[in-house]
Amino acid sequence: MAVDPRHVLAGILTLTMFLMLADMIKRDHFDSTHPTVHDTKKASEHTLASVAKGADGPWKEDGLTLKPCWQKPVLKEADESQGYVTFSLTNGPEYHVSQIADAVVVARYLRATLVIPDIRGSQPGDKRNFKDVYDVEKFIASLDGVVKVVRSQPTEISARNLAVVKVPNRVTEGYIAENIETVFRTKGNIRLVIYFPSVNMKKNKEKTSTDSITCLAMFGTLEPQTEVREVVDSMIDRLKTVSRKSNGQFVAVDLRIDILEKKGCHGNGGSGSKSCYGPQEIALFLKKIGFEKDTTVYVTQTKWHSSLDALKDFFPKTYTKESIMPMEKKDKFLNSDTSEFEKVIDYYICSESDVFVPAISGLFYANVAGKRIASGRTQMLVPATIPGSSATSEEFMSHYVTKKNHFAYSCFC
Numbered sequence: 001m002a003v004d005p006r007h008v009l010a011g012i013l014t015l016t017m018f019l020m021l022a023d024m025i026k027r028d029h030f031d032s033t034h035p036t037v038h039d040t041k042k043a044s045e046h047t048l049a050s051v052a053k054g055a056d057g058p059w060k061e062d063g064l065t066l067k068p069c070w071q072k073p074v075l076k077e078a079d080e081s082q083g084y085v086t087f088s089l090t091n092g093p094e095y096h097v098s099q100i101a102d103a104v105v106v107a108r109y110l111r112a113t114l115v116i117p118d119i120r121g122s123q124p125g126d127k128r129n130f131k132d133v134y135d136v137e138k139f140i141a142s143l144d145g146v147v148k149v150v151r152s153q154p155t156e157i158s159a160r161n162l163a164v165v166k167v168p169n170r171v172t173e174g175y176i177a178e179n180i181e182t183v184f185r186t187k188g189n190i191r192l193v194i195y196f197p198s199v200n201m202k203k204n205k206e207k208t209s210t211d212s213i214t215c216l217a218m219f220g221t222l223e224p225q226t227e228v229r230e231v232v233d234s235m236i237d238r239l240k241t242v243s244r245k246s247n248g249q250f251v252a253v254d255l256r257i258d259i260l261e262k263k264g265c266h267g268n269g270g271s272g273s274k275s276c277y278g279p280q281e282i283a284l285f286l287k288k289i290g291f292e293k294d295t296t297v298y299v300t301q302t303k304w305h306s307s308l309d310a311l312k313d314f315f316p317k318t319y320t321k322e323s324i325m326p327m328e329k330k331d332k333f334l335n336s337d338t339s340e341f342e343k344v345i346d347y348y349i350c351s352e353s354d355v356f357v358p359a360i361s362g363l364f365y366a367n368v369a370g371k372r373i374a375s376g377r378t379q380m381l382v383p384a385t386i387p388g389s390s391a392t393s394e395e396f397m398s399h400y401v402t403k404k405n406h407f408a409y410s411c412f413c
Contacts, residue, residue: 058290058393059249059354063376066412068219070212074145075108083184086115086153086162087192089130091122092343093222094364099194101217102171104147105210106192109176110184113148116140121338133344135223142221146213163187169196173210201366201400203410215411219374224344231329232348238324239353242317243296250296252353253282254346254368257305259360276360277383280310286357287314288386289393298324298353300346302334321345356380369400370408 085107089096099117107114116136119128130136140149163183168175184190204211224232240248260276277285279299286295296317301308303322312318321342322334333341347364350356351371358365358380369380380398400406 059246060379060393062354063378065376066374068215068411069413070215070411072146072216073108073212075111075147082188083110083112084115084150084154084157084189085110085112085184085192086189087117087194089117089119092340092364093347094343094362094367095196097218097222097367097370098169098196098363100221101214102167102169102194103192104143104217104221105171105173105213106167106176106180107147108213109173109210110181112184112190113150114143115153116149116151119340121340123338126338128338128340131225133225133228133340135225138223139221142216146216157189159191161187162189162191164191164193167192167194169194170200172208196363199361199363199366201363201370201407202405203407207410211410214407218370219408219411224348228333228341228344229348231325231333232345232352234326234329235321235324235345236349236352239296239298239319239349242319245294246292246296249354250298251286251291251355251357252298252350253300253357253359254350254364255279255282255299255308255311255359256301257307274385278310278359279308281385282357282359282383283311283314285383285386285396288388288390289381289396290390291315298349300350302339302342351375352377354379357383359383366400366406369398369406373400373406373408374412 085103087099087103089099096119103114103117106112116130116139119130119133120126121128130139136151140151143149163186165180165183167180180190223229239250243250255277260278286297293315294317295315296319297311297315298319299308299311301320304320308318308320322330325334333345347368350364350368352375354377356368356372356377356379358368372378372380378397378401379393380401381393381396382398384396400408
């Protein structure tokens with residue numbers, strides 16, 4: 001039977017179309033622009049290899065990582081005391097950094113032994129071990145030769161044997177000599193309660209004898225323990241992966257609804273600046289200084305709140321911890337009885353983002369700024385109400401960077 005050539009040609013064309021369609025489906029399925037968390041590491045390595053040049057928006061390349069200017073002070077064995085200094089970390093990592101520094105300065109001055117602190121939450125009985133959040137071995141090793149450290153309070157010392165002493169943040173040797181030393185010599189052991197009379201992370205006009213100890217304690221002792229670090233890394237990788245159009249770059253905004261509601265975020269007349277900004281105000285600020293609609297934005301609010309819709313309308317790629325944390329980690333890090341893990345995760349993501357925007361002024365902003373300055377990540381944009389339709393991002397750079405007045409500049413060069 002004769003075969004019609006037209007039928008043969010039609011069959012070949014049909015087969016070719018099917019093969020092309022199958023290839024298109026395959027590429028669409030495996031090259032999705034929304035990869036899972038498990039796909040993030042490889043993708044982030046690819047995006048990190050790209051430089052910010054050519055990306056949309058006011059992105060800047062990171063500066064050079066600064067080197068420590070301080071020399072590690074050495075403690076002579078003969079100077080060591082038999083007394084102990086104990087204390088607790090409270091209120092979150094932005095406070096922990098300063099509390100560690102003050103405790104080390106006090107223990108060093110008194111030649112006392114420092115007991116590794118526990119971590120207290122805001123609720124009564126809310127307590128964690130230091131090792132649950134931070135790397136104990138790193139902490140001990142970093143202070144070797146500076147001050148003697150023990151892992152736990154000796155059994156012979158009870159709370160009743162400890163004299164409680166209030167210590168202001170950024171404590172001076174003069175304050176220790178006048179208000180703490182006599183109590184320590186009399187009682188032998190003390191418990192510090194560190195309080196914050198003001199948010200002060202500005203550089204001292206003149207160097208002091210405790211600067212090297214403070215620098216080491218603030219910037220060289222605290223690192224998250226392994227599991228916390230892995231969670232932070234996976235979330236950062238996820239944010240970079242969904243930021244392909246901006247070469248893997250993302251903006252972190254410290255924006256917590258509960259804090260905004262407490263502060264009220266009321267303006268101070270016509271100055272254009274306030275102590276805090278809401279989601280819609282942040283959206284307008286980012287848009288006016290040039291960030292594109294496709295910009296990836298991470299907010300420190302743990303779970304989605306309806307007020308964040310105003311930000312998401314401008315920037316659809318807006319994420320909270322709940323939306324980008326690996327599912328298997330949520331029970332431990334999001335659904336626990338305390339918010340300690342959440343605060344630590346926010347602190348490190350904001351410290352390592354390409355751009356940081358503090359919607360809330362305070363110690364979180366100040367200590368994140370210090371960590372970013374040390375690592376060369378100096379693009380920190382402080383919000384303000386912009387009357388016109390646009391402005392340059394340089395106008396809103398943090399004064400900690402433009403004036404180099406952060407304490408970190410006393411420690412790094």
